[in-house]
Amino acid sequence: MKLSEWNGDFAGIDYVSFIVIDIDGRMRAVSLPSSYASEAVLSKGIGFDASNFGYAKVHASDMVAVPDMESAFVEQKDNFNILHVFCNVQTMDGQFFAQYPRSVIRAAQHALQASGIGDDAKMLVELEFYVFEDVRYSTTAHHSYYYVESSEGIGEEYSDTPRLGMSQGYHRMAPEDRYQLLRNRAVKTMIDVGIPVKYHHHEVGAAQLEIELDFISMVKAADAVSLAKWILRNEAEGLGLHVTFMPKPMYGVAGSGMHVHQFILKDGRSIFPGEGLYGLSDKGLAYTAGLLSHALTGSLLAFSNPSTNSYRRLVPGYEAPVSATFAQGSRAAAVRIPGYLGKGEARIEFRTGDATANVYYFLAAMLLAGLDGIQKGLDPVALGYAKEKPSEKHIFPMGLFHVLSGLKKDRSYLEPAFPSELIETWIARKEKEASYVYNAPVPQEYELYFD
Template sequence: MNLSAFPDFSEKSFDADFLNLLMFDISGGMRSVTIPRGYVTEAVFRDGIGFDASNYGFAKVDKSDMVAIPDRSAAFLEEREEFRTVHVICDVVSTERNTFDQYPRSVAERTAAFLREKNLADRAMMLVELEYYVFESVEYSTGLDHAGYSVGSSEGLGEEYSSVPRFGPHKGYHRLPPEDRYLDFRNRTVHIMEQAGIPVKYHHHEVGASQLEIELDFMDLVRAADSVCVAKWIIRTVAEEMGLFVTFMPKPLYKMPGSGMHVHQFLERGGTSLFPGRGLHGLS
């Protein structure tokens, strides 16, 4: 996987084999529709493409037509040996071109607009921390008489014998190799994120065995929301390429630390932060 930021483009300047339209479903998961180069026209950028929104959780089957319109300012390029793909995040509207208010990206856009219109804040900046577990094996089984799963990691999750250095329970915070077995995996994912235009402040091993964190940098509200979804996709894709399994579940393992998604907020009005003040504990 090799990504890079992609500047604003048009039909004439489009220099790739595919245009991949990225949309978000009602749960915030990413979906996509891919268009070959020969069908990439200004009409696609201007008018978008129709899709069945019932499969996204947006509408009932009998009233499911909606339109995805590419946001050319939210594009990045993926280069592989055999082809080049431009991924572009889309807004979603009704067939009458009305904004769909339940689309996750629309919620973020409306929130930012509300802060400006009410003169609450000129800027809303967000910094997001992504915590997750990575495993080297995952097995699960369900049946009428049973349900269960097991995971494996060379960092050690159980009481079995080990040939590699280990740290004690809840002692993984900021560990480095050889105890940290996934430094190269994080380096690879962060490198690709930065290529795609996602700023990363730092990354490190978290408290639990096989638990990792990547902290993004401050971005405006909508871009931060976009970046979180793309970053998770990059993490999962790189994990797949390296034979690993990733989960962002809040509590995948019993007695192990849970994973959160901390969101730091910075609101500014007139060049001044809204948070420091004379109120309780020095807050506004």
């Protein structure tokens, strides 16, 4: 891929691609010839059928995609210059559509500012993913299967070739690491388009990789994650590879999460460092308690882990957090305070989420959960979240139906940014997904019960 930041000059641009985010967090686009993309069109936007994006009803689906030109970037592809731009969505009366992902995350940022607690939330997102040379899957009434292959030792073709082991990949180098070229290309493209990257490396699992972005304002971070995932899929396709952000694409291997490091700025300084436990301030501790409390009900997990596959990952034994705990340096805790930071640098890392989330909804819900903790003065130690061995009552609900049930009961903290209609639509959509998956027999059941 050849991407670059836009310098504001339309000269040489062949097409303008309007990017709209659907309810699942996927990027969709419509392309306008530059001859049609006049200043008036770019100012007023273009109409589209929002019912196909998941968050509008058919009888009220006409909406307008209005480009946010500050987000524009250029792609050179097949001898064409394409100006891509993220859009905001408005209703026909010119109001911002409150359920649109970019509207929700901006509303959460406004809630932060209105509270007086902070001016901005800075977030660093870790993207973990698997890469395969071959992927096949099919589900019908008479069969159901998936099949994946990786040159790092996964699949029949590679089962007897030199390989690094299914769980021995962490920070491995070439030649065992077969996918450094993919990471190098993807990271270069991300940097070229203005996405800050901290580093990349091989992860624990065979064929499992990680790219860690750097800190960025929350609203821009959501766009950056969407764009980074799109870049990875395109760079992989160019190499004949397939990328998946599924939390658990195979049985018995390390899962892929989307960890988020974060802190809140007030007057240019983080409010999280202090003299409390693990170097956190009272507000940093209360924010942590808010995250864990709303995760424990299932409500926050309904946005941070919104797929049935999410709960294949959240099982003991794979460094995946399964309980409402926080600790310094522990990768088993749901909230980790990095142990390598100096005095006055404390921040938190929420390790539970994964990339099946709509990142806009996820980051917004997480911020609102933390703010709720601050506003209520919650104490994570008094709530039992600092215990090394948590009790049963601190175990997260482990299933999509369970977390959706929690969302139904625990949703008032989301009101500053999440319209009630959006939450109802989200619950109905995810319950339908859960029914589709949980009602289907799987091969393991044949192994156990066929006779």
